Amino acid sequence: MITQACPSGLVLELRPLRGSSIIALSRSSSAQRDDHFAPIFSEVFSRCLDPGPYPFVAEGDARPPWDRILKGDMLSMLFAVRRISLPRGEHYDFPVRCEGCGKRYDWQINIETDLPPQPLPEASREAIRNGRPLSAVLSDGTCVSYHLGTFARDKLMREKMKGEKRGDDHPTLVDTNYAQVVAIDDATDQRKIWRRLNDMTMPQLVELRQTMDANDCGVETLIATRHDRCGWEQERDLPLDPRTFLAAPSGGRKPAATSSSSTETASTEPSDSTEMDESNTP
Numbered sequence: 615m616i617t618q619a620c621p622s623g624l625v626l627e628l629r630p631l632r633g634s635s636i637i638a639l640s641r642s643s644s645a646q647r648d649d650h651f652a653p654i655f656s657e658v659f660s661r662c663l664d665p666g667p668y669p670f671v672a673e674g675d676a677r678p679p680w681d682r683i684l685k686g687d688m689l690s691m692l693f694a695v696r697r698i699s700l701p702r703g704e705h706y707d708f709p710v711r712c713e714g715c716g717k718r719y720d721w722q723i724n725i726e727t728d729l730p731p732q733p734l735p736e737a738s739r740e741a742i743r744n745g746r747p748l749s750a751v752l753s754d755g756t757c758v759s760y761h762l763g764t765f766a767r768d769k770l771m772r773e774k775m776k777g778e779k780r781g782d783d784h785p786t787l788v789d790t791n792y793a794q795v796v797a798i799d800d801a802t803d804q805r806k807i808w809r810r811l812n813d814m815t816m817p818q819l820v821e822l823r824q825t826m827d828a829n830d831c832g833v834e835t836l837i838a839t840r841h842d843r844c845g846w847e848q849e850r851d852l853p854l855d856p857r858t859f860l861a862a863p864s865g866g867r868k869p870a871a872t873s874s875s876s877t878e879t880a881s882t883e884p885s886d887s888t889e890m891d892e893s894n895t896p
């Protein structure tokens with residue numbers, strides 16, 4: 615059992631994954647979608663010690679409505695679950711396909727120290743307390759009101775994508791902005807907002823996205839990696855496939871220690887010299 619202080623100020627007591635959580639995760643598809651982790655949050659939740667800014671969360675053992683909790687908090691919970699459920703869970707290895715030479719290599723990060731959380735700014739905390747959207751004025755004078763990212767907002771976006779006869783696994787910048795925006799200048803109707811977003815230039819869409827992200831909380835998941843053999847450097851988004859991110863380490867490499875002590879000297883250096891041997895099946 616651990617106490618997890620989320621970036622918004624929400625504090626929860628969490629327990630490790632159980633067999634039933636693993637089964638719930640195995641039903642998820644392999645697509646990288648945040649809400650595929652949704653089934654496990656209720657399984658690992660023990661109780662709420664501090665509701666933080668959420669007026670709809672209570673102290674005690676009542677489950678928070680996960681789809682209304684900020685995605686930044688959910689991601690920090692997910693990392694905490696990995697840390698307490700897996701041996702050396704703070705270390706996360708994932709394969710990277712080198713864009714320079716085409717070979718695969720292994721990259722390792724320490725999710726405790728390499729991914730610093732971004733705390734929720736006070737103005738955003740206040741907005742959540744009052745159940746109000748945030749407002750911003752873009753550099754061209756456009757006024758935008760928006761909510762911060764939640765699974766509930768994502769659901770609206772996916773419904774829109776399905777309504778447009780598009781697959782809902784690869785949202786564009788227009789879609790992710792649509793998920794959160796509730797007004798653009800005097801347009802508050804969802805159809806008008808959609809049209810306004812479609813008419814925006816790419817720099818406007820990027821500025822809007824960056825403005826909303828700057829006022830949100832979360833964890834930076836863009837990782838800089840380097841292939842030692844050829845020297846190619848590239849950035850990639852942390853892979854969060856539910857079936858591998860929370861899976862027990864597979865054979866091949868033994869964990870160096872099971873201690874989670876912060877004084878542990880196990881290497882946090884990326885194991886970038888390790889070539890993946892794809893023919894090596896145990």
Ligand SMILES: [Zn+2]
Nearest residue numbers: 712715841844
């Ligand atoms: Zn390479």
